[in-house]
Amino acid sequence: MGKKLKSNIRNFCIIAHIDHGKSTLADRLIEMTGQVSEREMQDQLLDSMDLERERGITIKLTPVRMFYKASDGVEYTFNLIDTPGHVDFSYEVSRSLAACEGAILVVDATQGVQAQTLANVYLAVDNDLEILPVINKIDLASADPDGVKAEIEDVIGIDCSLAPLISAKVGLNVGEVLEKIVELLPPPEDLDDKPLQALIFDSYYDNFKGVICFVRLKAGTVKAGDRIKTFRSDKQFEVTEVGVFSPQPTPKSELTSGEVGYIAASIKSVQDTAVGDTITLVSNPAENPLPGYKKALPVVFSGIYPLDGSKFNDLKDALMKLQLNDAALTFEAENSMALGFGFRCGFLGLLHMEIIQQRIEREFDIEIITTAPSVSYxxxxxxxxxxxxxxxxxxxxxxxxxxxxxxxxxxxxxxxxxxxxxxxxxxxxxxxxxxxxxxxxxxxxxxxxxxxxxxxxxxxxxxxxxxxxxxxxxxxxxxxxxxxDLVKLDMYLNGEVCDALAIIVHREKAYARGRAIAEKLKEVIPRQMFEIPIQAAVGGKIIARETVKALRKDVLAKCYGGDITRKKKLLEAQKEGKKRMRKLGTVEIPSEAFMSILKIDSE
Amino acid sequence: MAGIYIHVPFCASKCSYCDFASFPKETGKAEAYFACLYREMRSRFAALKDKTFDTVYFGGGTPSFVDAKYVLGAMRLIKECAKLTENAEITLEVNPGTLDKGKLKIYREAGINRFSLGLQSADDKTLKRIGRIHDAKDYLNACAMLKGFNLSADVMIGLYDQTTEDVKNSIDLALSGGVKHISLYALKAEPGTPIYTDYLNGELLSDDEVADLYDYAVGYLKQKGLDRYEVSNFAVKGFESKHNLNYWMRGEYIGFGVAASSFIDGRRFTNVFSIDEYVHLLLNNKYPEASGEVIEGEDAKFEFVMLALRTTFGVDLDKYRSAFGSEFTSDFADAIKSTEKYLDISKERVKIKDEYLYVQNEILMYYLK
CATH class of the missing domain: 3.30.70.240 (Alpha-Beta Plaits)
Known part of the structure; x- marks a missing residue:
């Protein structure tokens, strides 16, 4: 006993399977606590990236501060830290969990507990978080709230007797969630008089203010003018601004223990304030950092090459910018005979890979060729x-x-x-x-x-x-x-090995895979002026062969009334298509060939 | 060399593969159309006083479908307003089902000396299936009527389940009519045409099958004394189409009527597609151009090469030099090097080897900058 509490603060996150309504519930909570005017309110406020909205998934975590006047008459401050729902991003989940005392578990009343929910709930339990179960989508005809409650109790082992039954979409019983947050989730400890310990759980780079660190203050206070340092770096910085997210960054005179907010200190490099590190004051440093979390290690790797070789530096810039707020992305330059200069990139998983690829193409407008993903052996x-x-x-x-x-x-x-x-x-x-x-x-x-x-x-x-x-x-x-027992499967096109098509495969699978890839390449490589043998080989021994037959007819039949312009336009279009090709010796390979070898029917 | 092209956008009914400017339902507009066509001709020729023309070509549509007086009118106007050489090649496209003695008399009067007959196939069932209004017998009757004229026939390959035997029959029938020139076109199913559905359903021949028929036809025509002089054109020596050769040699030509293209003084332009729009523009004293551009520099050089490589004569190095004041072999040195195994290179000319003429787009890619 004797713990002083910040009894009017609640820090929590929402855990849910994709589509179970996490973002919708977050939107309702924000709306009901009046943080956003109706005009600003757009669906799924927390998912700020276009890609997130489009795919209906959360990739990055975003904190939001809300004020709620509860039925006990007290006004509470809620800090909601959103969490991504996909398995690839469990690393980000663990980061946001470390900044919270509680978690709302949203479960779809029609679908029950899903795999990803479980993984994240266990993470939350490991982090000593209090769990508030919420049954969502009870307005749907197929909803089975009692069954789902029983399932949660059975599978996860948490009491569901007090779980609010809601529909975030139509706004049913959402008020009850707000009350239960106050009632069931624990407030943070008041450690204002202790030395500063601020956990960096995310960061991004602002062109004017430098690196903005998203922090959860466990102990102490911090304000503009304070000199700060982190545990992992020797550098010192002077705080230029502190503030909270409501949901836009809003400056504040001071952050105190238990609060969630941001610190700006004209920090130029993201490396100086690594996510997971602890910020403390130079004048009155804490003795120890907060426990960080397991650094996310990339597990899936693929080569990313600019379609237009001259865009190599643009691609490098894009990857560096993406890495600023996606610490899990790794890359290093590599050189391929078939593809030229590019990068070997590491990702948390296939979805992460796909998202990075799409962000490069959309946000940076660079067309890329990606090779089939590999793992680290x-x-x-x-x-x-x-x-x-x-x-x-x-x-x-x-x-x-x-x-x-x-x-x-x-x-x-x-x-x-x-x-x-x-x-x-x-x-x-x-x-x-x-x-x-x-x-x-x-x-x-x-x-x-x-x-x-x-x-x-x-x-x-x-x-x-x-x-x-x-x-x-x-x-x-x-x-x-x-x-x-692994072997390297090489692909030869017209007698030349194509490095970008090589894969590592189990010996027993090499034959089938080699044959399947050869067949697939035969499909995607257009016929050219000469016959192109496609061979799969293990250790120099050919195990499969296909042939792309030579082109027989591609001429334009007739120029009616001498319409030469039209004919030339057709040739120009054909030439434009060639730009999407890579050349290996004399063979032209369409850029999609490098990924297509993955999309092989396993039948 | 310079040519005149006149487009007649009328026909009895549209063939299932046709996506050209031809409007069977608008035949009633012929009177207004030709009035405007004459207007366009007068106006253009007034500005082309210094040109001498060597060929006239009536294409369509079906030029033989409309009243022959319109053809006569156009020819009278040419003779009145333009310089036409003494022995000009004057061609009229004919649908074998539309010719009669009355029309022929007027064509003769108009000075037509070459007829291009749209036979397409010797197989009546196929003709019916693709929407032709004539049969094989009509073709022979038309040829009999046209005896003594310089004749050409169009034959199609790539039709449904066509075999080399079918192609042989079509060529045999065409030649039995006395033609000295055959245009052998591969069917191309264009989106929006009825035959496109058949194409999507896989009822037409594949490119490989078409290539087989083509190779067969090239051989068979040669055996019959007709040499290929351009991708799709075959003739007994001396009977090549001057009008078409002018296109491939990047010669000048003026086109009249809807959708007609022209190439005059370094500028290419194409007329509007619709009859109403065409008539409207001319009645308002405007040229009916839909689009146009001046071709110069690298573009002009590429055009020259692209067109010349369609022929079995290839790029004439002297002609290239006198056209551009530079050497083909240095302007396109890299392209020639990359494609030399597909080329026959001599001191006078560079041409695509016979066996690669049908896959020349791939080769041209190297020349397009």
Whole structure:
């Protein structure tokens, strides 16, 4: 006992599966606490990136401050820190959880607990957060609030007797959520008189103010004029502005313990204020930093190349800017014979990869070619050293390799029982090892499989979706590395090896995969003036061959009435199409070929 | 060399593959159309006093479908307003189902000396299927009527389940009519035409199958004494179409009527597509141009090459030099180097090897900057 509390502050986040209504609930809460005028209110306020709104997903976390006058007559300050819902972004989730005392768990009354919900709830529980369950979408005819409550109690083990039953969409019972936040979620501790400890949970770069750090003050206070430093860097900065998000950044004279806000201090480099680091005062430093969190490590890698080779520096700028507020993105320059100069980029997962690719194309207007994703392999060499290989074409010479290890995941697959057969078959094909099967309820089963990550990045999602008509969901965590019999599969076009098409694959799969890729390439490579053999090879031995036949007819038949302009325009259009091609020797390869080798029917 | 093209946008009914300016339902507008066509001709010729023309070509549509007096009128006007060489090649496109003795008499009077007959196929079922209004017998009757004239026939390849046997029959029939020139066009299904549906349904031949028929036809025509002189054109020596050759040699031509294109004094322009718009513009004393551009510099050079490479004569190095004052082999040195295995290069000319003439777009890509 004896803890002083900031009893009128509540810091919380919302955990939900995609589509279960997290952003809609957040919008309602903001609307009901009057933080945003109706005019400013647009759907899904927190999802500020175009891409987020479009896809209906949250990628970045955004904090918002709200004021709520509760039925006890006291005005409370709520800090809502939004969390991304997708498995790729669980790293960001852990960051926002560390800044909160409580979490609202939103569950769709028609769908129940989904895989991703579970993963994030466990994260929250691990972070000692109090969980407030909320059953959403009860206005829908198929809603089964009692069933879902029972499921939450069963599966997650939290009491649902007080869970508000709401419809965020129509605004039903949302007020009850506000009351329950006050009632059930704990306030932060009052540690104003202790030395400053401010956890950086995100940051972005502002052209005028420098790096803006999103912080949660655990202890102490901070105001403009204070000299600050972080634990991981020696540099000192003078605070130029502190403030809160309501939801736009709004300056404030001081931030005190328990509060969520931002600190600007003319910091030029994001590296000086790493996310997860703790800010303290120079004059009265805290003894220890707050526990940071596990740094997100990229697990999926792919090459990104500018379509127009002269845009290499633009692409580099774009990646650097994206990295500013996406610490999980990594990149380093690489050079491919087929694609020229580009970058090997690391991502948290396939969705993360796809989003970065789209942001480069849309926000920076650079057309890119991406290679098939790879994972990071540990290659044990005969001299005893270990190389990490993320780019298949960089695999050391086979004679120098002792053995190789590949990353392994533990996958949780949730599905109605009628699809168990097809799912098991799929996991089997993907070299999965069965771990466990649990009936969560009569109509929902959780299957656990150990699977190699390199099988997951190769059309596992699509396979799962098509075999279960979209009913199954899945998440995974990386559990470690295991020794595996892997080989490099090379693709030869017209007798020349194409480095950008190389993949690393399990020996037993090499033949089928090589044949499938050769067939796919035959489809996507247009016919040219000469016959093009496509060969797949392992260790120099050809294992599959296809042929793109030579072009026989492409001439324009007739120029009616001498309309030469039209003919020339057609040729110009054809020439424009060629710009999307890469040349390997004399062979032209369309840019989509490099990714298309992933989209192979596993049938 | 300079040519005159006159477009007749009328026909009895539209063939299923046709996407040209031809309007069977607007035949009633012929009187107004030709009045305006004459107006356009007078006005253009007044500004082209210094040009001498070597060819006249009536294309369509079906020029033989409308009253022959319109053709006669146009020819009288040309003779009155323009310089036409003594032995000019004057061609009229004819649909075999539309010719009669009365019309022929007037064509003779007009000075038409070459007829291009749209045969397309010797197979009556196929003709019906693609919407032709004539049959094989009509073709022979028309040829009989036209005996003594310089004749050409159009034959199509790529029609439905056409075989080399069908192509042979069509060529045989065409030649039996006494033609010394054959245009062998591969069907191209254009979006918006009825045949496009068949194309989408995969009922037409594939490019490879068309290429097989084409290769066969090239060989068979050669055997019959007709050499290929351009991608789609074959003739007994001396019977090449001067009017078409002028296009490939980047010669000048003036086109009259809807959708007609012209190339005069370095400028290319094309007339409006619709008859109403055409008539309206001319009645308001405006030229009926829809678009136009001056072609110069690199563009002009590329055009020259693009057109010349369609022919079996290829790029004439002397002609190129006198047209541009520079050397083809240095202007396009890189392109020539990249494509040399597809070319026949001599001191006088550079041409595409026979076996690659049908895939020349790929080659041209290197020449397009």
């Amino acid at each position: 540990k290659v044990h060499l005969t001299d005893g050293s270990v190389a990490e290989v993320e780019n298949p074409s960089r695999l050391p010479d086979i004679s120098t390799i002792d053995y190789m290890e590949e990353p392994i995941i533990l996958a949780n697959i949730y599905s109605p029982p009628e699809y168990l057969g097809p799912i098991m078959e799929l996991c089997q094909e993907k070299r999965g090892v069965f771990i466990d099967m649990t009936y969560l309820e009569e109509k929902r089963v959780r299957l656990q499989y150990k699977l190699p990550l390199n099988e997951i990045i190769f059309d596992f999602f699509d396979g799962l979706k098509s075999r279960t008509r979209g009913y199954a969901s899945f998440d995974y965590e990386i559990t470690g590395y295991e020794k595996s």
